[in-house]
Amino acid sequence: MNRIPTHNDIETTHNKIKEFIHRTPILTSSSINNIFSSSLFFKCENFQKAGAFKMRGATNAILSLKNSKLKNGVATHSSGNHAGALALAAQKLGVPSYIAMPNTAPKIKIRAVQSYGGNITFCNPTLQDREKTLNKIVQETSAAFIHPYDDYRIITGQATCAKEIYEELDNLDYLITPVGGGGLLSGSILSTHYFSNSTKVIGAEPKGADDAYRSIRDNKIYPSVNPQTIADGLLTSLSDKTFNIIKKGIDRIITVSEDSIKAAMYLIWERMKILIEPSSATVLAVVLENPELFLNKRVALILSGGNVSPILKGE
Amino acid sequence: MNRIPTHNDIETTHNKIKEFIHRTPILTSSSINNIFSSSLFFKCENFQKAGAFKMRGATNAILSLKNSKLKNGVATHSSGNHAGALALAAQKLGVPSYIAMPNTAPKIKIRAVQSYGGNITFCNPTLQDREKTLNKIVQETSAAFIHPYDDYRIITGQATCAKEIYEELDNLDYLITPVGGGGLLSGSILSTHYFSNSTKVIGAEPKGADDAYRSIRDNKIYPSVNPQTIADGLLTSLSDKTFNIIKKGIDRIITVSEDSIKAAMYLIWERMKILIEPSSATVLAVVLENPELFLNKRVALILSGGNVSPILKGE
Numbered sequence: 001m002n003r004i005p006t007h008n009d010i011e012t013t014h015n016k017i018k019e020f021i022h023r024t025p026i027l028t029s030s031s032i033n034n035i036f037s038s039s040l041f042f043k044c045e046n047f048q049k050a051g052a053f054k055m056r057g058a059t060n061a062i063l064s065l066k067n068s069k070l071k072n073g074v075a076t077h078s079s080g081n082h083a084g085a086l087a088l089a090a091q092k093l094g095v096p097s098y099i100a101m102p103n104t105a106p107k108i109k110i111r112a113v114q115s116y117g118g119n120i121t122f123c124n125p126t127l128q129d130r131e132k133t134l135n136k137i138v139q140e141t142s143a144a145f146i147h148p149y150d151d152y153r154i155i156t157g158q159a160t161c162a163k164e165i166y167e168e169l170d171n172l173d174y175l176i177t178p179v180g181g182g183g184l185l186s187g188s189i190l191s192t193h194y195f196s197n198s199t200k201v202i203g204a205e206p207k208g209a210d211d212a213y214r215s216i217r218d219n220k221i222y223p224s225v226n227p228q229t230i231a232d233g234l235l236t237s238l239s240d241k242t243f244n245i246i247k248k249g250i251d252r253i254i255t256v257s258e259d260s261i262k263a264a265m266y267l268i269w270e271r272m273k274i275l276i277e278p279s280s281a282t283v284l285a286v287v288l289e290n291p292e293l294f295l296n297k298r299v300a301l302i303l304s305g306g307n308v309s310p311i312l313k314g315e
Numbered sequence: 316m317n318r319i320p321t322h323n324d325i326e327t328t329h330n331k332i333k334e335f336i337h338r339t340p341i342l343t344s345s346s347i348n349n350i351f352s353s354s355l356f357f358k359c360e361n362f363q364k365a366g367a368f369k370m371r372g373a374t375n376a377i378l379s380l381k382n383s384k385l386k387n388g389v390a391t392h393s394s395g396n397h398a399g400a401l402a403l404a405a406q407k408l409g410v411p412s413y414i415a416m417p418n419t420a421p422k423i424k425i426r427a428v429q430s431y432g433g434n435i436t437f438c439n440p441t442l443q444d445r446e447k448t449l450n451k452i453v454q455e456t457s458a459a460f461i462h463p464y465d466d467y468r469i470i471t472g473q474a475t476c477a478k479e480i481y482e483e484l485d486n487l488d489y490l491i492t493p494v495g496g497g498g499l500l501s502g503s504i505l506s507t508h509y510f511s512n513s514t515k516v517i518g519a520e521p522k523g524a525d526d527a528y529r530s531i532r533d534n535k536i537y538p539s540v541n542p543q544t545i546a547d548g549l550l551t552s553l554s555d556k557t558f559n560i561i562k563k564g565i566d567r568i569i570t571v572s573e574d575s576i577k578a579a580m581y582l583i584w585e586r587m588k589i590l591i592e593p594s595s596a597t598v599l600a601v602v603l604e605n606p607e608l609f610l611n612k613r614v615a616l617i618l619s620g621g622n623v624s625p626i627l628k629g630e
Binding site: 230262273308310311 | 430621623624628
């Protein structure tokens, strides 16, 4: 697939992947709405299979492979949710998966890949070592490399999440998604363009990993160098494909502090009784830091994933 | 209300409280079902208003008061969820609430009562001091005392939870609920009697607070003396009203270790991405410790509440 996904591509993809993914619920919280005097709609991709929206794109990418290619399996490098999603999608289709995973990845994400039968090769948490390790795997196995986001099949899959939101909710003023490599954000921008006519799309990014913010501001892709954030899913930089879609369709990227990310995460845990990972909390952190922007507005927020292992105090 | 609630009482109560409570979802987890080779159905009262099933009974009790009595407000002693539920139900009806709360109650439960406008008087965590503090409050305010469970209005309210389960699911082999004072368990037994003909009801109790287990075994109510458990909602002892219903209708009470309670709680957090408090986890701990009993069975489990404040490791 070598062009920006069309309205029809997203429709077709949604139908193709439907039986492999959950249609996740959109939840509201009257107590959180009261705090901000806004109508917030949380799209719960933490309840998605493998615990994150990544299942959408990974499934679409695998289903797009020809059988002759598919039989050798799939490979990727990922610190977490794309790895788990690809391993699960491969398991469902009965083919092997090979993952180059940084040795700093959260244990819950490593356990998930293992439980889905993925073959993990650990590497150092640098892009260089990730790519080197992956290349070795691909040479040895002839598996198909599925990039976590610089791939229109992936972007089309992630776009189905916002499409589901627009199928259920009208007159949304804003849609906020986290931004790491930009797969979810670029897919959300495309679905907004095709399925909503007035919603503004905002990217939520940690201040400590603000390469996407600077890239859009300066109209050139900055690499993510030594990102410092609790949001372990947002450490990567934009790619050519995601950057080009985002720069055309984004309203703005808003950066948020680590304190706001934690406060937003704990607020969702406490009031909604659902577990979301830190990367997901960036979207509510944007509202927390900019309440005036969202006053009396209808806002959809994508809770991107729930792969986090909290503990009781004192444990 | 001075008799054991009837089929009609529970129907009427359910209709009366419907607009004040959530109809909570029943969730399943294919990965947890795979672990135990069982079909487990989790009734999510952690998503109930005020974060626990207690909202059902508290609402029914308040709605049962005459206006002349209601205007002075309501009072209780509670370490947590009944307090929060009573405060919220009172707030919705525009009357004051007064709560004697042990100074050892979890902070999240204290904050909840405060956020619902409840007037808290802190006391020592002994039954004696709780009752002394409560009596003083009632003398000063003429508020109506609403006991957390030794009250047929409360039991009838809690019974609506199991009724909802039987409205949605057929052919359940078992229903498992936590047991503290026995309000939820006795209500569940009544609804099982009226709305299901074959389901066996099991009470789940921490080994470190096993007074209900011993009470049923020896056919006499033991007080809960110095209970030691992480399940802070299950510290109380059975009362005359709950004991009499439970002893007639229970299949058995099964006690579980603290390690099993924690393992079950973390399993639900990790696989289902929902927050439940330790008391709720006792029901899955029963399955964890007795998998053979539930092999290939259809089992409903009531997740009684979600008022817990986990943290990220290292926070």
